[in-house]
Amino acid sequence: MSIRKRVAVIGAGSMGSQAMWRLAARGAEVVGYDRYAPGHDRGAAGGESRIYRAAHLGEPGYIPLLRLADRMWEQLQAETGRSLRRRSGSLVMGEGASPSMRLLLSTSAAHGLDHEVLDREELARRYPQHRLPDGHTAVLDRLGAVIRPEASIQAAAARAEQLGALLHRYTTVREVVPAAGGGVRVVTDQGTDHVDAAVVTVGPWINTLLPDLPRTIEVRRVVCSWHLPTRHDWFAGGAPPFVRATPHDCFGIPSPDGISVKLGLSFKYHAPVPEPERLDRTVRPEELGIFRELIGELMPDLNPDPIRMSAYMEGYTKSGNPLVG
Structure with a gap:
């Protein structure tokens, strides 16, 4: 139309x-x-990379939208002749009995998404980069991809x-x-x-431009760190991007050049940003602690000392859902 x-x-x-x-x-x-x-x-x-996921940890209603987005990414690449996304698959890992993982599995099955459940032994065989705690499981989303934002x-x-x-x-x-x-x-x-x-x-500038907006948008500072593997074969087998659900609440994306892995944290780790134009972009040594803990427990073949740390910002609604209206 x-x-x-x-x-x-x-x-x-x-x-x-x-x-x-x-x-x-x-x-x-x-x-x-x-x-x-x-x-x-x-x-x-x-930060050079983002994850596209068809298997979604949130509300099932997003699945048709994600499928549309998948088609639109392909269309944008075709119209521009640019390589904007690499289909790599993606992993979601979390407590098998948790509500979020149960919802992900039921939604993926109901919508016929191409996915596979990997237990601890199978994950270790295919993706030895990762460690699964007791009671945790992994889901391979074969439609997952790495986006070049x-x-x-x-x-x-x-x-x-x-x-x-x-x-x-x-x-x-x-x-x-x-x-x-x-x-x-x-x-x-x-x-x-x-x-x-x-x-x-306008993302994190929304409160500045529309201060009377009835829904509160919370602007948060997002820190990412980049780490080199300590094993030469860390990227073997495709090394797809991954999300760790509660209680770990983190994500990771192998860099497009296949040299490092970017790690990021969920909302609960993000500090408020009072004014977008005054974002503190300096990352201090004490902010590295949580990354080192996650690496030690879940990805021990990454060097806990980063080669880079950067700060960005994002605007969030209270529900975590996008605001359209």
């Missing part, structure tokens, strides 16, 4: 760049704004521009309000524009 409207997309990151692409493809006159430029490292998309954002934004979108880089939007005569008024540090509708995808 064609869209004959002038639409502003505010924030050209993970969500905004894709929104620009799809709106432009459907005939909308798209005007994008970003306070930096697509692919920057100040938001939630930094910065490249994907730039590719989607560039494709939108090819389709006629206009993107204002390094432009800060100060205000988005209903216009008196209808539509939306967009006020930036460069001037004012009028559009029929606006899509706001």
